[in-house]
Amino acid sequence: MPAASASDTARAHADDLASFVDASPSSYHAAAEVARRLQDAGFAALDEADAWPEAAGRYLVVRDGAVIAWIVPASASATTPVRVFGAHSDSPGFKLKPQPSTGRLGWLQAGVEVYGGPLLNSWLDRELRLAGRLVLDDGSHVLADSGPLLRLPQLAIHLDRGANDGLTLDKQAHTQPVWGLGSPESADLLAEVAASSGVDAARIRGFDLVTADSARGAVFGKDDAFFAAGRLDDLASVHAGTVALATAADGFDAAHIPVLAVFDHEEIGSATRSGAAGPFLEDVLERIGLALGASREERMRALAASWCVSSDVGHSVHPNYAEKHDPRVRPVLGSGPILKINANQRYATDGAGAAAWQAWCDEAGVTSQPFVSNNAVPCGSTIGPITATRLGIRTVDVGIPILSMHSARELAGVSDLHDLAKVAGTFFTAAD
Numbered sequence: 001m002p003a004a005s006a007s008d009t010a011r012a013h014a015d016d017l018a019s020f021v022d023a024s025p026s027s028y029h030a031a032a033e034v035a036r037r038l039q040d041a042g043f044a045a046l047d048e049a050d051a052w053p054e055a056a057g058r059y060l061v062v063r064d065g066a067v068i069a070w071i072v073p074a075s076a077s078a079t080t081p082v083r084v085f086g087a088h089s090d091s092p093g094f095k096l097k098p099q100p101s102t103g104r105l106g107w108l109q110a111g112v113e114v115y116g117g118p119l120l121n122s123w124l125d126r127e128l129r130l131a132g133r134l135v136l137d138d139g140s141h142v143l144a145d146s147g148p149l150l151r152l153p154q155l156a157i158h159l160d161r162g163a164n165d166g167l168t169l170d171k172q173a174h175t176q177p178v179w180g181l182g183s184p185e186s187a188d189l190l191a192e193v194a195a196s197s198g199v200d201a202a203r204i205r206g207f208d209l210v211t212a213d214s215a216r217g218a219v220f221g222k223d224d225a226f227f228a229a230g231r232l233d234d235l236a237s238v239h240a241g242t243v244a245l246a247t248a249a250d251g252f253d254a255a256h257i258p259v260l261a262v263f264d265h266e267e268i269g270s271a272t273r274s275g276a277a278g279p280f281l282e283d284v285l286e287r288i289g290l291a292l293g294a295s296r297e298e299r300m301r302a303l304a305a306s307w308c309v310s311s312d313v314g315h316s317v318h319p320n321y322a323e324k325h326d327p328r329v330r331p332v333l334g335s336g337p338i339l340k341i342n343a344n345q346r347y348a349t350d351g352a353g354a355a356a357w358q359a360w361c362d363e364a365g366v367t368s369q370p371f372v373s374n375n376a377v378p379c380g381s382t383i384g385p386i387t388a389t390r391l392g393i394r395t396v397d398v399g400i401p402i403l404s405m406h407s408a409r410e411l412a413g414v415s416d417l418h419d420l421a422k423v424a425g426t427f428f429t430a431a432d
Helices: 010-023 028-042 189-197 232-248 280-291 298-302 349-364 381-389 414-429
Strands: 044-046 059-065 065-071 082-087 093-104 107-115 128-136 141-145 179-183 205-214 219-220 228-229 257-264 307-311 337-341 370-371 392-400 400-402 410-413
Touching: 010 219, 010 228, 010 232, 010 414, 028 059, 028 128, 028 141, 028 232, 028 257, 065 232, 065 280, 082 232, 082 280, 082 381, 082 414, 093 189, 128 189, 141 189, 189 205, 228 414, 232 257, 232 307, 232 400, 232 410, 232 414, 257 280, 257 414, 280 298, 280 381, 307 381, 307 414, 337 349, 349 392, 349 414, 370 400, 381 392, 381 400, 392 414, 410 414
Parallel strands: 044 059, 082 257, 082 307, 307 392, 337 370
Antiparallel strands: 059 065, 065 257, 093 107, 093 205, 107 179, 128 141, 128 205, 219 228, 228 410, 337 392, 400 410
16 A cells, blocks of 8 residues: 655644654653643643642653653542553663773773664664763752764774675674764763763762764655654654643543553563553552542542553564565555554453554544564564553553664654554543
8 A cells, every 4th residue: 555645734743753852862851851841731740759739630740761641630530530641761772881981092982781672783873862861969860962972883894894794793892882082081971961961070970871863853755755763662652642632631521531651661671660560650540549539449440441552663564574574464654553463462452452442543534554463573562561460451552653663763654653643632532
């Protein structure tokens, strides 16, 4: 099926996504950008250490690189169910090691550790940012972003004649990027990052810094069908959910509580205090229930009537590697968001979830595509099964099809990005 032409609204959505990705070089930046946009839409930021209001309203809370936002309608009661749109803020790449200033032979290099499962070769020969948070001597956190600073230069073909027959990169020896010239004893990478963030390096007591491609997202291709950017896994879903919740906030009064849950650390298993396997969502939902005067039984009744849409990217059929895909189920860019199905519950979708997803797509006027893996090529997993296991909420796994997953720069369809946001909006606002 040929890719659909991008409409003006879909193009505008992609342009806004490019700005969102550019503002989100780390999970901490992504959580802050979601919070900023939703506060502009009238959401009040809460602190976990404070008492929370009992009144209906629009609220959000940030925990490290994760953020949860919700709308409590005026009609909400102790048994009002929730509708959770879940995504994750982190992406594969490299994380700065302790004592990161290193180098040799006149080169300054950064000591980094592989984070998640990146396509290593895709990080070669790109200008990289170093971004995340700095923790200072008074316990405060500062967002840091070096701008273009590092590069992983590939060995020239003249020195590796077999590179085009199979490139092998050692995760320790070949992934330490350069960032300057000189002796590592006389240079301080953290001081460089601190200076770009207006911070005295002597005050830094801890840090969480990752690499990010510095190139801005771009729309291109025939009929502007394609969108390429770093970190589409999973900022494309985070952005869609943020846009949908901000739009839903106007005059919202449905028979459920819409929730946007953006978790950190999905790429490394989610087993952290800000990951989907941690208590963050459960904590927030319990506090919402307590504010509504819910007993334990009433909270359980509310969860039993609730839904979670777990949104993450999936694989589009690749024209050069068709044998890697199921011979019949072959989603392609530009033909709509995907419904992710796996017999072994690597995705949480079941028949009831598939039917519910189709209903939300129909109401949004969006075409959906099924996704299932080739039996010989096992799929990954998502926050969906984790959330379903922790809370018992009915859960369906969805997303958009992309190419170059886990590359430093991934490829999506412009119309799919917009369609996902439209279905997310319907999920938040549609009648029960």
